[in-house]
Amino acid sequence: MLDRNVGMPGTNGHYPSTGFHLVVCVKAVPKPEEVRVNQETRTLDRGSARTEINPSDMHALEMALALRDRYGGRVSLLSMGPPLFVPYLQVGLAMGADGAYLLSDRAFGGADTLATSYTLAKGIERLAQQMGNCDLILCGEESSDGATGQVPAGIAEWLGLPQVTFVTKVSLATSANGDGVRIAGDGMVVAQPDRAIQAEAPSIQVHRELRGGHELLHVPLPALLSVATGANVPRFLDPARWTWAKKAEVTVWDAPAVAADPALIGAPGSATQVAGLEQGGRSERRRHQIHGTSTETARALAALIRGALSIERGQNEREVERR
């Protein structure tokens, strides 16, 4: 059953395939506050917007680097996008990642979350083949442009891996001798809790964010985690590493290189379609500007606030607008 080639050197010769292998999925996105809408054509103008590594993915990368620093192993970056993503992956290398891989093919374009998660899963499969295996895959909780947060769970499903989303902390679980790992608060009684989840495989303990709380989970490896935004403080890139990283090779894989099924990638592999674009901001607002000295402004605002939160509202609004 064991067909993982543990201990075999990686076929690309970058590094041997022993130790903890962490894969971080990253995406480069335009800074959302710099994207403008062309009001005449009603299209998005990204031309003036600077691009950055998706902020959420930076937390995933930081978590991977911290795990590697603590337990040893390798961190690989994986992204899907045009060749212009290469410099952003090099930034990740300068922060401390050990290798970078870009899935780039026109055929990947126009993908929704279904096709995107498939493509990234194929990339991870290819990485696992090359490196021996992937122990832990980390993604940002969501992208700042798409903001759906559905890709990480999709990747986990394609690969049949356990998943935990909105993770804030990770550590390797205590050894299989079972000291300290207990099932509690799970609503289920397990006669021998330690033995029940005593895995031969290594496992991790994970903190997951909930609304107004958290849960602590026991997860066997390999697994996929999406990291909660704000879970940590991403490190700065290492200037000494940058000298190397800016010229470092980023491996680019097209669809055939990862044996992607053409029917499952890009637009053909997408289940959803954009039926139309509409101008947002449906509710009509008054857009009335309040002028005056600071005292006048304070009085006007106080009147509006009192009015909005009580019944004399209409009158106060009329008064402010008359001024």
Add this chain to the structure above:
Amino acid sequence: MVQAEERKGMTTTTRLRSPALAGRSPYPPEEGRGLWVWLEQHDGVLEGVGRELLGKGRMLADALGVPLAAVLLGNRQHLAGLVEEALSLGADEVLLGMDPLLSRYTTEPYTAAMDQLVRAERPAILLLGATYDGRDLAGRLAVRLYTGLTADCTDLSIEPETGLLVGRVAGFGGGIEALIKCPVHRPQMATVRPGVFASPATSHQRPQAAVREIAIQLGAADRRVHVLERVVHEGIDLTRAPAVVVGGGGLRGDFHLIEDLATLIDAEVGATRVAVDQGWAPRERQIGQTGTMVRPRLAIACGVSGASQFTVGIDAAEMVIAINTDAEAPIFDVADYAVVDDLFKVLPPLLAELRQAERGAV
């Protein structure tokens, strides 16, 4: 460091293994029938978003002329106490998927259970709340079913010519919204944030409403992740706040004035994503597409630039006041009243004015 020797017992390789590899969803569009709403529950208590979705689901189902089903997953004990409540929310049918492995939410048993229900009953549409667990489940389930998922919709409608579900999604940047549909794959899945739809004021139990348990089979293989501990305290509910004072990047980390203003006018403090990402405010106070959608009588946006991902969150506010130094900030396009000035100059006299009035009233 994990040594290779320690991992000898591991028989898994990282290789694609999803049923979705078949590349098609479990039934053709013409066989999909009915609209389902997942009623998320924890320890026998419903999440509020389920009610909101059933209210909207009723309208959509009526527009389509199809039955509306409320779907509950959990253990027998938790669900037994919820059937009456679920029936009272206006569904034509309450469907139950029960198993001890569903006592607590974990991804794989819930995915397997919902997958089995969907394959057995073939709904045309499945709606889920975009809560932590709803998003966790939806993303996984959509791939298992090889179908389309429109996440974080700000509105849902039915396309009259085709009967397809259309989800409205805020695009990034200023003000473009995309309408997304899923023409061929089934079920058509969508998630909606809490607070997007109002909870129906009254709902009536349908005369013919029925409860039905659907058999599911879960095994140990579905349970790889174990909950060791779960701590949830009473969180704040921004969706019910009568007023919110929202701080953005312009606050530069100083929420004191905002908090004072909120206390004075009995409002909740809200924050933009930028402010939350900076650690200036806790995540549960984030307003917008990836936070909470609020519907207060008054929203006061302070130092908020007004990216559309944020402004959709205050779209349902009755009145919006915005204070920002940048006259060109898009927040002013969605404000009823605008003050173009430094909030650190505007707020202190306003607080003084409100305090004075308060004293005067006493």
